[in-house]
Amino acid sequence: MIKREDENYSVHLTYLFEAVKQKRPRSLLVIVNPYGGKKAALRIWRKHVAPIFSLARIFFEVCGKNILTYNCLLVLFSSHPVTEYSGHAKDIVYKSNLKNYDGLVCIGGDGTFNEVLDAVISVDSDICLSPLPGGSTNCLAYTTCGVATPVTSALHIVLGNHRPLDCAQVFNQGALVKHVVTMMSYGFLGDVMRTSEKYRWMGPSRYDYAGFQRVMTPEFYYGRISFKRAVPLNDSETDREGWTHVEGEHLCVNIAVCRCQCAKCPGGMAPQNKLDDGIADLILVGKCSRTAYIHHLLKLSDINEDHFNFKFVKHERITELKYNALGDTSSCWNIDGELLFTSNLHLIMKKKLIEIFAPPYIQ
Template sequence: MEAQSRLSSADPAGTNLSDTLTISNKPFSVKLTDKLFSWWYKTKQPFSDKQTKTWACKNRVLVEEILAVEYVEKTAETKNGDIEMVSVNATAFRIHIIKRAPKHIWRTKSVEIYCSSSAQCALWVDSIRSLLDKYTNRPKSLLVFINPYGGRKKARKVFDEKVASIFDLAGITSHVIITERANHAKDYIMSRDLSRYDGIVCVGGDGMFAELLNGILWQYNSSLGIDLHDSTALLKRPDIRIGVIPAGSTDTVAYCTSGINDAITSALHIVVGDSMAIDVCSVRHGYSGQLLRFCVSMLAYGFYGDVLRDSETFRWMGPNRYNYSGFRTFLKNKSYQADISYLPSQALQTDHHPLQDGSRCYTGCSICKSASLLDLNGSIDYDGSISPALPDDNVDALSSLTASLTNVSLVSRQISTLSNVSPDSWTTVSGKYIGINALTISCRCATVPEGVSPACHLGDGSADLVMVHEASRLDYFRHLLRIQAKTSSQFDFNFVKVVRAKAFKVRVPSAVDPIASSAAQTASSFQRLDEPRNLMPVALSTWNCDGEIIEEPNIDVRVHCQLVKLFARGIEESYTKLDQCTSTCISCAEET
């Protein structure tokens, strides 16, 4: 007797489809709801002369993690003896889903399910597709930039062999551009209308990502008439998301936003439409206020700046040039005189999370969720009320946050600029530093699994400012070793100071801008440091800004809370399996 699919009438607005279907020649109970697709098999078989053993297979997958569903085409022989594919009146369908593996890796899995009739098959396929159509956050059209020269020069191969087929499976149209020079992607973005794309994807390393990020922020804000060289301007977050397919030598952005530098995993995060916003730093000339660059990972003066500058001589060595230049720079053990003024996070709100709490940033981080509403780019009045200028994607969070607003101190809170912050809120220190490092993300990578600053959050509106004072070569070597260690802190040295800051500025005593004037200083949004007092010639380093050199040592830096959106969800702290079967399950197809 032909089996019939059963639709529940208990909830007419929801989907509740169930039936007994065939998988790998075995009868499975299959069920589809608005949230879950599940299939399970259970039977008793002889185990010995005196007992039987229950063999079971259970699988459940969230509907949001279904990539696609398609009919299984039949093969038919033509009159000429050729084999052709026929999909008319198909009685089987294939569902493509995400399967998690250890170490935050995602893979695809496909399951073929056979029905008793074509009508029954069509009902299942149409029902699944209808549910998938509700996920409007999934991209349909992507602009893809491939950097064939970065990292290990495998970006094009990575996209062609690992990513393109996944995008095709999900029905995503990709417009692919192979970059031919530095800033090719940025120049393209600046001169094009991006409204027809749902996202921009970079296939390459962190440098390629930084180029896209700078291009998108410049293009979007300029199109709104915002003068980016005006330090008092309120920057706007672009609607378009950025996807990162790691193919570089470090891939710290991929590590920090998904937990692994795996191209397939990153492609799947893009396909399912994951979305999260991360902090971005604006780096300005210390005296003119001119915007130099946007920074999203690490901004470093001293050691890391010297490594980058020295490595430019050895580009022919590929990624190994960083290790070689790092060794050369370490032996020199240089330190640099500087005055640093920073605005601690607690100067703007008393409920900030202290750096010492050691909290990590994971998927659904409550600290970052709160910061998305209580940030310098937001629109919170002095009386604690929230204006309608709140971003649309945060409106739903208002009800959950209202209760906690009474615990938030909004003292000296100027929203569009920092000019109204009391000068007493700033802290100024001076000395000789091996390194001055500001991190807006933890900067995880393969060699530093916990990151340079493990407790740094992706979207809390602040940066971890690490000041490494002058020290012996041995002590600094111990500090570097601890950066790679998981059991001890690299900050537990008396020559290392780390603070969580909303903004900071650096002045090198001998680097005086010849055109600097009191009028130029007044025009800036920051409370300027006094003119350098020591005019004795001193050694200068350069800034390493996301792998790009900034020669100007005097800079003003401000953290813009969640200024750009990515196709990511953050690192999943722990994955609780949904009733998964073993790897030998008869329904499991070979992973791709």
Template sequence: MGKPGPILREIFKVGERPFSVFLFQHQLAWCPQKKGGEDMSEWINVKLKDILSAEIVHKMGPLKGESNCCFPYSPTKKGISYPFQVLQIAYAQMTNKDSEKWTDVRLELKHNDFTILTKWAQTIQYFLAEFDRPKNLLFFVNPFGGRGNAVSIFNSLMQPILQLCQVKSTVIQTKRQNHVSDVLRAMSDDELMSYDAVVAVGGDGTICEVVNGLLTRRLNNLTDSDFTPAPIPVAVISAGSTNAVAYTLHGTDDPRTAIIHIVLGSPVPLDVASVHNDSGLLRFIVGQMSYGYLADLMLRSENLRWMGPQRYKYAGFREFLNHSTYEGSIDIRPASEECRKIPSQCSGDKGCEDCISLDSMSSTSQQWKRIEGNFVGVSAANISLRNPMTPLGIAPFAHFADGCMELILIRKTSRLGHLRYLHRTTGDSRRTFALPFVERYRVREFVFTPMQCNTKHLQQHITLDDVPPRQPASCKCDFGQEKTHSFWNCDGELLFQPSVRVCAHSNLIQVLSRNHKDRERTRSPSSGDGNDYSQCATVSSSLSFTQSPSAATDEEIDASVIMLQDDESNNTSLNDVRF
């Protein structure tokens, strides 16, 4: 096997500096060109899967008094604008090493030979076409969520990137609750399948509506338990009051990062939980559902929407002072012992080894087990539920696709104890499970029954002889009277049914996101090149587009750099290139 080499090599100019540019099978790399060869100390590379587009752009520019690769020097025409073309490559890059935010960067390569620009553009486009990226997206924009700026976010941040990547978009603004679900259920199969994904621009409630609409399209009745996976992937962009699902999937609540992940990302499997009572299916849950403190907080905040996102802090403080506790029983079907002994964090991609192993182990569940007590809160999470105030999420050990839920019980404790729990969630939330009143279970299924309820038939315990236990009965309590029990906060929406049965379903949906393993920071040009990220240049083409390439893998890039330094025949001198 011969030495690995680039598919294309050329010298381009960006601004006034010449750079050697190399196109490998998996990466685009460049470094400054100097007399005698390349300056490998400033070697920069971008993975092809991070490239958004490559196209020829027509521009107008004045002469600057010296010859360059775009137009010849002519003193008599100095200062006059001339048309010229550049190869513009847009790629995604993390803003800095301490942030998960991404931005789009433009790299402009200039050359006097238009055929070279065209060949490079066509070659890069050929490789980009190999990626299975979405080309037609259906957007549901919630103009009422959060600060009410979802429409402006879409127009100012998302549309330019969609146009850059030549992605078609259909936009529907939601007008009421359940509007998204109703539209998706009413769509014909042909119309729905014409889209590559459905994107929710809003909060946790909006993406939950998308998932509910897709999963209930083919349900004959609400008592069905054999659910069909969603026919197309989904995605979410932060623009709501609570954005835990988007934050967990993208590592940030930045909308620009989310749209970049969506246009570049591949489908990642995600578990979904179904919620039932004796009437049948109530809804599906994407992120979490909470009983007690977090549900009471949500109910109080509903009357404070005029405060914006700050209402959650105020409502949380008021409920903390109330310090309500609720008695109940929880029947759980735990995952296997081996599954419960793995307190690992999800890597967030379809190759997560723990997701694969946990899913296979969780299929062999243990016998039903009953837990009774007085609880400050009960939470069930499909994902970790990260957010700016809880960096690791309230369920840091939850996995995307392990077929289980993380069930977290906060037993009755003092206000000081509850404060300790809340404080620990704002840092390393894994430390919350060291508190004596906090319990964590990895379960496939659970049934919650409140002990304080005006409806007598709800007070009847579900017997463990029922395998599985029968569906819990509907609550007939009058919430206008003195509250005897709490209710459920389901992905930011309130469910006034305290007694529920919740089941985890493996891989019911696919979400468009950048895999965590793909979130490797692309090195930016050195400070010596200025703040213009488009500082780049080219080299003479050594292989034609129709020629069988000597493809270099990612691991061979470093070897290729050494080869280019040692092998003078592979160097194109600055004197050999006509600008």
């Protein structure tokens, strides 16, 4: 929260706002999910974000309710409408006239942003979005802003910093079912997410606990993966239409749409990835021992290590992918931290599909 006695900070910020006032957003729709991560989204909004918006004299409406103000006192002492049920964020988007706003701010985790994104695209809006960190991993905020802190994201919003962002569209039997902005994963990370649902009362620690359980009892899934490389190659696995086919057992099938950086993976799941080049990274983890996979996971946490440098790991840069489960058992997909209980999917990358509030200099 900006303290009153810090007059110099306020004065400098006011001058800065005046310098860029032509480009800054004037009105925002704010969606707060109080249930994600450590359940701190409402506190983040009240303590860190609302005071900055108020100082910038930005009108904001919270969760579709009639709190349209830039008066910080009203924010601090009024009751705060928040999302109340699964799918509420989508309903807010559907019921709102997005043309009345210069931006839509999602205070929550990656799953909250994904839910809002699906709704915004379905109503054919080009409104600028902001993934303001208030969840467990906050992967998108970390990747696009370089750090997952609410104040940093809020300042980029009030300054009007924005940039294009790639998305992936996911289809099942020809029907569009989901959009992806961070990562979708089948196998290990899907199993971890599914197992963690039993322990929601543990908060973010449930992912570590579920991850430990799944590492101790790894499961391999047999399937066929077909993909198109960003740069086509002539090899025995590639057909005339440019599809490369891989069939076999895998512990994990990961598709990273962005670098997927977070506190536990500061270098990112896909360090080479760029935010707006229309290319995703396919990371296949084949059959391996438990010890070898743990070694692979540990390298993810070290920015100086190469987690692709294993014989059982295959890395490709792709623009399109199809997955078909062929085994007797199946996993589920973990898409931006949300579960999708469908094995067979078709993913297509879409270059610069949306605009988000974030520094344009981060690639």
